[in-house]
Amino acid sequence: MAYSLEGRTGAWEVVVGLEVHAQVISESKLFSGASATYGGAPNAHVSFIDAGFPGMLPVINKECVAQAVRTGLGLRAQINLFSRFDRKNYFYADLPQGYQISQFAHPIVGKGNVEIELQDGTIKHIGITRLHLEQDAGKSMHDQHPSKSVIDLNRAGVGLMEIVSEPDIRSPEEAGAYLRKIRQIVRYLGTCDGNMEEGSMRADVNVSVRKPGEEFRTRCEIKNVNSIRFVMHAVEAEALRQIEVWESGGEVVQETRLYDPSKGETRSMRSKEDAHDYRYFPEPDLLPLLLEQSWVDELKAKLPELPDEKRARFCREYGIPFYDAGVLVAEQATADFYETLAKGRDGKLAANWVTGDFFAAMNRTGKNIENPPVTVEALGQLLDLLADKTINGRIAKDVFEEMVETGKMPAAIVEEKGLKQVTDTGAIDAAVAKVLADNADKVAEYKSGKDKLFGFFVGQVMKAMQGKGNPALVNEAVKTQLG
Amino acid sequence: MSLDAATVRRIAKLARIRVNEEEVSTLQNELNAILGYVEQLGEVNVEGVEPLSGGAQMALRQREDKLTDGDMAEKILANAPDRIENFFAVPKVVE
Structure with a gap:
């Protein structure tokens, strides 16, 4: 049975695509030699590059490139030997450069797919649109001071893989199964630790609803959901909200929303009004990334069993x-x-x-x-x-x-x-004989047709032998002696 | 291609540049002049020419994954307009 939500006007189908941000496991950051390890004292894992100081030039980390390629191979995806970096421009306090170095037009990994298994045992393929490499942003904390937010740039510049799925997901269950599968694959590959609590894996969830058989309708993006359970809840909560909007004669507008787990609902993020106007342009500080097929083959040959x-x-x-x-x-x-x-x-x-x-x-x-x-x-x-x-x-x-x-x-x-099994048939025979002698009445009942008592005799013999009798031999002996 | 006044205001907003209303038409004219100048490139036939990715035809240099930088919070924070302990402090960002 396909998943659907019942509205006043009948059944609605839910359409979901996920963008998973997976932090690359590496010693140092994507474009700087500062530590990429989680935690650390505030702003200790920061270089001048990560802090966006003027005149600093990024130099790419070869291992981060290898990790992206390994992940791409694990997603059975096309590896692009030519890829390029672009600047994604936006202003936020934890993005000191004023732009994120990402890959827009030419990602390092193209189309692939993963298999998910559902509760009822069905196997479904979910398409992967692409995987690209980008920098993570710093971390803002809003609850440390009454009128200020504080910023730690330790995470700024750490390598991220953004894995984008096709809108092939049709239910909260499938969304959960897909995320678990991605997590499993990157953990097997050792390319990301998949730790959603520490934020090394996060998901943006794109949700829309439609009547069965229709074209896709407008979608909303729910940002930064940080557990598999919350992703599943967010899909349902957002789908129900959209159905209500459509059924009351309204129109869903494309926007960025936030999932609030305490209320179990999504709400609009006003701050992201301009979020989709990133004014991408090719990163002038970096040449195109060119890979050798032989190097990709080498990585492929060394992949662990998935x-x-x-x-x-x-x-x-x-x-x-x-x-x-x-x-x-x-x-x-x-x-x-x-x-x-x-x-x-x-x-x-x-x-x-x-x-x-x-x-x-x-x-x-x-x-x-x-x-x-x-x-x-x-x-x-x-x-x-x-x-x-x-x-x-x-x-x-x-x-x-x-x-x-x-x-x-x-x-x-x-x-x-002294728990050794007793296989000595003499000892077993003696125990059986004693049990049958002590239960002469039951033996008579058995002989008059009460077959079920056979199990009782076996149980009694095992009990008498403190459970150590060889079950097959005990069965055999009981059968023989009952004639 | 020509920019209208609304687009000029939007570009200014995205770039976080404050533009007074009386400046808009001047900026609009200047930006349009720049775009017109750049559009001359459209006259060149580039059919079949590979895009040039840089002045030097080199591959992107890659570095080894080694820890070579960091551990200098004081220097990183030296120019910060405001700080709380070793964090940058900024006006509260409310979601």
Whole structure:
């Protein structure tokens, strides 16, 4: 079922395009040698170039160019061997140059696409229009003083990749899935840390609505939304506002708006009235950026395996379901953990343990994959104990909890607590005989046709053996002795 | 191409230059004269000529990604009309 919003005049379709600003991971800034690291004392990571001092000339950082190309390759996009920088002119207190060096007419990356997966399992392609390199602005803080805003230029001049999507997104869910996918790709590539809280990834959301089958109507741009959840809310809130405008006989005007998460609504940003008149012109301080195809090929050859490929390979190599593989590749560190565990073991069993007990323990203890509740070696040893039938599945769960609690290795726990599975058929037969003798009435009922009691006998035998009986052998023995 | 008075006012506003009403027509004439002068370039046939990107036909020089600058907040703030600790201070920008 396609997503739509119901108005007084019937169903409306929502059309969304996203501009994602992703901060490039690099040591130094895009055009200066000052630190590109987040934080730092106010104005400590600032050079004369970043502060817009007269006479300073920008020199481009080769690594930022490489990061943009890697990201472009990850988005299955066209890499433009010729690209150029332009000045985007606007006045704002945190933009000391009075212009942002960006790429307008000739971006470094052209058309590409990403695959998103929706709740119901459908796969959809979202087109990428372009990716261009530009400078980030400084940071304004408005709540430090009653009548003044204060400016920190540490972020000014840090490399940004602006990734622009086609207006292919049709619901808040798709917007969320798209953002998660972009975040996943840049994190795998190591080109952006995807941290929306610290602002290293932000999104501008373009929203319009239309009746099914119509041409696009006027859109509004919601600036600087800083979480995936807020993007999803902003899409719906803005679409509902526009439907109300259209249905009351009004007309949506193209403008820049702000999303207010506390009120769950968008409002007009008057300050951005002239925002779309940027008077772009070619940056006279920089020559065109020319790339060698051989250099691009070299970068391509060294790209890490991306989430889509990894997911397909996990299904193929380890025989696990597509859904489970998706969960495992969501974060590269989780995928690495799983793969270390699954190598040379039963892939399905490994996947069940990671997505089941392991994830549960991680959530419960507040730990993460970098600092896991049990090490991959310990969990591996546990799977080995299961595989060679030293312990059975039920005992394994107890041993796992003990591992989380004490940090001990599973073999040590099994040894210490005497949890080895009993495969001695003599001992099993004796336990079965005793249970059947003690429950003569139930045996009679069973023999008169109450088949369900079989499970009861098995349960009693396992209980008598403190859960250590080999389940298959116990089943077998109960069956035999009941005749 | 000719600029009307409204466009002149808009350009001034975007450039944050205060222009008195009596100056508008003078500026309009001057800007139109400049544009007229530049428009002479339109007479040259540039069919099939690659755009020139600079005086020297060189590729953009790229630098290594190394930390070579910064850590001089005092110098950066030296010309600031106003500051609070090591921040620039500006009239409050209200959204």
